[in-house]
Amino acid sequence: MAGTPDQPDRISEAEQAVMEALWQRSPLTAQEVCEHVCAERDWSLNTVKTLLSRLVAKQAVATQPDGKRFLYSPRIARSDYLGTESRRLVDRLFGGRAAPLFAHLAQSEGLTPDDIAEIEALLKELKS
Amino acid sequence: MAGTPDQPDRISEAEQAVMEALWQRSPLTAQEVCEHVCAERDWSLNTVKTLLSRLVAKQAVATQPDGKRFLYSPRIARSDYLGTESRRLVDRLFGGRAAPLFAHLAQSEGLTPDDIAEIEALLKELKS
DNA sequence: CGTAGTCGATTACATACGTAAACGATGGAG
DNA sequence: CTCCATCGTTTACGTATGTAATCGACTACG
Numbered sequence: 001m002a003g004t005p006d007q008p009d010r011i012s013e014a015e016q017a018v019m020e021a022l023w024q025r026s027p028l029t030a031q032e033v034c035e036h037v038c039a040e041r042d043w044s045l046n047t048v049k050t051l052l053s054r055l056v057a058k059q060a061v062a063t064q065p066d067g068k069r070f071l072y073s074p075r076i077a078r079s080d081y082l083g084t085e086s087r088r089l090v091d092r093l094f095g096g097r098a099a100p101l102f103a104h105l106a107q108s109e110g111l112t113p114d115d116i117a118e119i120e121a122l123l124k125e126l127k128s
Numbered sequence: 129m130a131g132t133p134d135q136p137d138r139i140s141e142a143e144q145a146v147m148e149a150l151w152q153r154s155p156l157t158a159q160e161v162c163e164h165v166c167a168e169r170d171w172s173l174n175t176v177k178t179l180l181s182r183l184v185a186k187q188a189v190a191t192q193p194d195g196k197r198f199l200y201s202p203r204i205a206r207s208d209y210l211g212t213e214s215r216r217l218v219d220r221l222f223g224g225r226a227a228p229l230f231a232h233l234a235q236s237e238g239l240t241p242d243d244i245a246e247i248e249a250l251l252k253e254l255k256s
Numbered sequence: 257c258g259t260a261g262t263c264g265a266t267t268a269c270a271t272a273c274g275t276a277a278a279c280g281a282t283g284g285a286g
Numbered sequence: 287c288t289c290c291a292t293c294g295t296t297t298a299c300g301t302a303t304g305t306a307a308t309c310g311a312c313t314a315c316g
Contacts, residue, residue: 012303013220046306069263082221083236086229089217092141093210098233099246101214105226106254108211116254118227123248126234140273174276196283197293
């Protein structure tokens with residue numbers, strides 16, 4: 001009865017690289033995905049195919065047949081992924097509070113002056 | 129020659145729970161760590177011992193003998209851990225820029241008004 | 257028509273992780 | 287001295303992940 005709470009399978013780091021390619025442009029064939037990531041990560045086409053299969057199994061990617069091969073497209077939005085992963089980190093490390101995360105990024109040189117300027121602008125928007 | 133670049137082993141999520149106990153108070157025996165985390169995570173003492181061993185192997189925890197047993201203490205500072213994990217996320221998801229992370233947290237309701245106030249205060253300090 | 261290339265699918269295999277039982281030493285109770 | 291509780295250590299085992307080789311089907315070339 002489709003009762004499983006649908007706890008979405010996590011996307012691993014390697015899988016994320018594949019998703020990034022699909023988020024940039026889709027649908028793509030396995031070949032095309034490889035052209036986007038294989039050089040960078042020093043992967044074989046087979047590796048990309050495996051990752052694509054796993055992503056399809058995780059329902060993170062959809063397939064549509066195109067003659068003899070498949071076209072792959074993302075099934076989840078990149079912004080959703082960013083949101084859940086960010087939240088997960090904030091929860092795990094900072095008890096769900098974002099401010100301490102910023103304090104840390106700031107202290108550990110993670111914030112450039114540009115970042116600071118951007119964040120200030122965002123804050124101004126949030127308050128309006 | 130000790131030439132290995134000393135790429136520090138990652139601390140897994142389960143291991144982090146053990147570290148949190150040690151960061152709160154240390155040194156602790158395995159028993160005491162268990163008293164802090166076993167109920168919460170529904171773990172057996174054996175599980176805690178395994179995690180402690182792995183953390184010792186990863187050089188994240190130091191031991192000091194105390195009669196027949198060991199006392200465990202963290203070898204890495206919690207703030208260092210927070211820093212590297214935060215950085216890793218920002219790199220992986222946001223190309224190393226903190227501002228987009230901030231934007232996402234803001235949009236996905238991850239920021240409470242309190243957070244915003246705190247971050248404003250932090251920004252003020254950063255600029256001084 | 258056979259055969260080589262290409263596809264997705266299946267299988268492989270090492271390492272990491274979550275979770276723990278089994279084992280061997282040892283120190284304290286009787 | 288013997289036995290039990292308790293340590294840390296070793297071994298276990300399922301799943302996830304990284305990274306691929308192999309396989310069976312199909313198609314296009316010769």
